[in-house]
Amino acid sequence: MTLPNENPTEGTHKNFIEVEIEKDFATKESLRGRSLMTRFPPEPNGYLHIGHAKSICLNFGLAQRYGGKCNLRFDDTNPTKEDQEYVDSIMRDVQWLGFQWDGLFYASDYFDQLYEWAVQLIREGHAYVCDLDAEAMRQYRGTLTEPGRNSPYRDRSVAENFDLFERMKRGEFPDGARTLRAKIDMASPNLNLRDPVMYRILHSHHHRTGDKWCIYAMYDWAHGESDSIEGITHSICTLEFENHRPLYDWFCKTLRIYHPRQMEFARLNLSYTVMSKRKLLQLVTEGHVSGWDDPRMPTISGLRRRGYTPESIRSFCETIGVARFNGTIDVLVLENAVREHLNQIANRYMAILDPIKVVLTNYPEGQTETLEAVNNPEDPSAGARQLPFSRTLFIEREDFMENPPSKYFRLKPGGEVRLRYAYIIRCDEVIKDASGKVVELRCSYDPETRSGSGAASERKVKGTIHWVSASTAACCEVRLYDRLFQSENPEEAAEGKTFLDNINPNSVTNIVAVVEPELARQSPGTRVQFERNGYFVVDEIDSLPDKPVFNRIVTLRDSWAKIASK
Ligand code: ATP
Ligand code: MG
Numbered sequence: 080m081t082l083p084n085e086n087p088t089e090g091t092h093k094n095f096i097e098v099e100i101e102k103d104f105a106t107k108e109s110l111r112g113r114s115l116m117t118r119f120p121p122e123p124n125g126y127l128h129i130g131h132a133k134s135i136c137l138n139f140g141l142a143q144r145y146g147g148k149c150n151l152r153f154d155d156t157n158p159t160k161e162d163q164e165y166v167d168s169i170m171r172d173v174q175w176l177g178f179q180w181d182g183l184f185y186a187s188d189y190f191d192q193l194y195e196w197a198v199q200l201i202r203e204g205h206a207y208v209c210d211l212d213a214e215a216m217r218q219y220r221g222t223l224t225e226p227g228r229n230s231p232y233r234d235r236s237v238a239e240n241f242d243l244f245e246r247m248k249r250g251e252f253p254d255g256a257r258t259l260r261a262k263i264d265m266a267s268p269n270l271n272l273r274d275p276v277m278y279r280i281l282h283s284h285h286h287r288t289g290d291k292w293c294i295y296a297m298y299d300w301a302h303g304e305s306d307s308i309e310g311i312t313h314s315i316c317t318l319e320f321e322n323h324r325p326l327y328d329w330f331c332k333t334l335r336i337y338h339p340r341q342m343e344f345a346r347l348n349l350s351y352t353v354m355s356k357r358k359l360l361q362l363v364t365e366g367h368v369s370g371w372d373d374p375r376m377p378t379i380s381g382l383r384r385r386g387y388t389p390e391s392i393r394s395f396c397e398t399i400g401v402a403r404f405n406g407t408i409d410v411l412v413l414e415n416a417v418r419e420h421l422n423q424i425a426n427r428y429m430a431i432l433d434p435i436k437v438v439l440t441n442y443p444e445g446q447t448e449t450l451e452a453v454n455n456p457e458d459p460s461a462g463a464r465q466l467p468f469s470r471t472l473f474i475e476r477e478d479f480m481e482n483p484p485s486k487y488f489r490l491k492p493g494g495e496v497r498l499r500y501a502y503i504i505r506c507d508e509v510i511k512d513a514s515g516k517v518v519e520l521r522c523s524y525d526p527e528t529r530s531g532s533g534a535a536s537e538r539k540v541k542g543t544i545h546w547v548s549a550s551t552a553a554c555c556e557v558r559l560y561d562r563l564f565q566s567e568n569p570e571e572a573a574e575g576k577t578f579l580d581n582i583n584p585n586s587v588t589n590i591v592a593v594v595e596p597e598l599a600r601q602s603p604g605t606r607v608q609f610e611r612n613g614y615f616v617v618d619e620i621d622s623l624p625d626k627p628v629f630n631r632i633v634t635l636r637d638s639w640a641k642i643a644s645k
Contacts, residue, residue, distance in 0.1 A: 094401045096342055100145065100313055103340065115147025116312045119173070120302070122154045123165035125356035126371040126378045127172045129413070130347040136396035137344070138315060139178040150309055151180035155187050156301045158285040172379040177389045182309065186301045187287045189308055193296050194248065196304060196334055197259060197277060201240045205333050206277060207233055208243040209260045220273055226266035227273045233262065247280055250293045254280050263329060271326045275299055303327040303339070311339040317346040318405060347399065348407040351562045352377045353569050353578055367582060374630050375563040375586050385560065386606050386616025386632035391417040410562070414633050421606055421614040421632065426454040426461055429499070429545045430594040430609040432557065434473035436549070439504060441523045442470040447550070450500045451531065464597055468501055471549040473593045478544040479520060481509060488542035490520070497543040499610065503528040545610045553599035557615070557629045559588040601627055611635070
């Protein structure tokens with residue numbers, strides 16, 4: 080046992096990967112003297128999403144738990160789709176989530192070594208150059224129920240294979256003209272073992288190796304070998320790769336190189352979300368969202384801009400755990416994770432999203448006072464602030480009803496309500512415009528009921544509402560975000576439709592809110608609670624000094640459950 084921590088997860092339930100890792104270190108000769116080594120291997124062809132966060136938390140988390148290491152490796156073997164912009168965003172996102180890689184590598188670092196190993200396989204009769212084009216290769220491959228047929232090029236001599244492979248590398252042949260294939264078994268029940276392609280010809284500029292290469296390794300050929308070079312002990316991937324494992328093992332065994340163990344877990348699927356990078360790219364390029372970091376995107380950068388905290392994403396990943404069967408997690412679980420964290424850390428403020436003016440007719444004109452308000456009842460160290468109060472205020476339109484049902488405890492004609500941190504007021508008169516819309520409420524306040532003064536407790540009313548004093552109020556742009564898709568599984572589109580048809584047409588509403596003065600001074604990235612409303616963050620991109628733009632992170636309660644039960 081070379082694990083530094085004998086019982087790292089004692090007292091907590093171990094997931095199946097932890098159980099296997101501990102067993103491996105206890106029993107496997109090949110692991111003697113090694114410590115756990117994992118990697119997170121994104122392809123830099125898009126931004127990371129919440130599914131990747133699961134893999135990041137798992138791989139980096141295991142390394143932390145067992146005193147091991149975790150590398151960040153860019154799986155950059157598809158030059159046409161990859162870009163430095165993606166590399167940069169991925170590094171930023173991993174660090175933002177709170178992790179630091181040990182080694183930073185690129186599969187392209189290993190192109191020379193991979194080439195040498197391919198030559199070794201040719202020399203030992205385990206690989207050959209094949210001239211079948213993609214279509215012919217498909218036909219030779221057979222199906223799940225029928226064996227494949229050997230390629231007519233399968234029995235080329237070592238010398239001929241060697242010569243052709245070198246000329247492929249030198250650029251003598253056009254794209255797609257030839258491939259290098261592993262010589263395994265065209266009758267294998269596992270299609271991945273039917274002489275899989277190792278290299279294809281692609282005259283394409285690579286974001287790191289430039290024009291040095293015109294043959295590029297396929298995923299299966301590059302991946303396990305990169306793991307081996309880095310001394311990865313456990314190569315953890317998603318379930319789609321389970322039936323690639325025999326190939327992973329075949330390459331390591333046939334090359335006689337250090338052999339990591341591949342293990343698979345279920346990928347994360349979230350309701351009301353699409354997660355494939357191809358679809359996310361389409362949302363961006365076709366302008367359905369403002370970019371990869373649009374606050375409605377399930378990307379890490381989108382969630383960051385939306386106001387999610389790294390802690391909440393890590394706690395979400397912890398909550399959902401790892402399993403060996405695919406399922407879909409309700410997006411409510413993610414929303415609850417951020418709500419829970421923000422409840423601990425976000426200061427409370429008052430903001431009115433849809434104002435009605437209230438005039439306190441018995442409050443002296445020109446008089447002002449300040450009231451003390453608690454910043455965060457969950458965190459005494461957050462302190463208190465001074466709230467200005469005056470004769471003219473704004474309250475939320477939905478906190479007043481002219482003809483309310485009997486159990487309505489907010490403001491109604493002739494009724495009383497408490498203004499949070501302030502006084503009890505009574506609505507004496509309702510003023511409407513020509514169209515019948517309520518434009519002003521004339522109220523009177525009871526000076527004996529100021530919150531915090533002993534007398535306040537003597538008179539009780541059932542409702543308390545929030546408010547903002549008009550003379551000191553600021554106006555701020557607020558973006559009310561909702562789910563980007565209106566169906567639970569956006570990929571399940573009706574006949575002739577695509578996932579794009581499931582986009583929620585009302586996924587963002589821009590409004591101008593009236594807010595207490597403190598709110599207008601918050602700096603970009605600050606997360607706050609608008610009392611009785613939701614959690615909001617000051618947008619990092621569009622806010623100007625003293626002109627914050629607020630993004631709604633999440634409502635205080637699950638508003639979708641309410642809609643569904645109506
Ligand atoms: P996509 O299908 O979205 O393009 P991918 O699997 O091709 O994703 P990679 O960049 O190759 O994306 O993924 C890097 C790592 O993240 C891989 O180990 C992959 O298994 C893991 N990963 C990707 N999507 C998910 C997911 N939804 N849940 C868990 N892990 C994931
Ligand atoms: Mg991939």
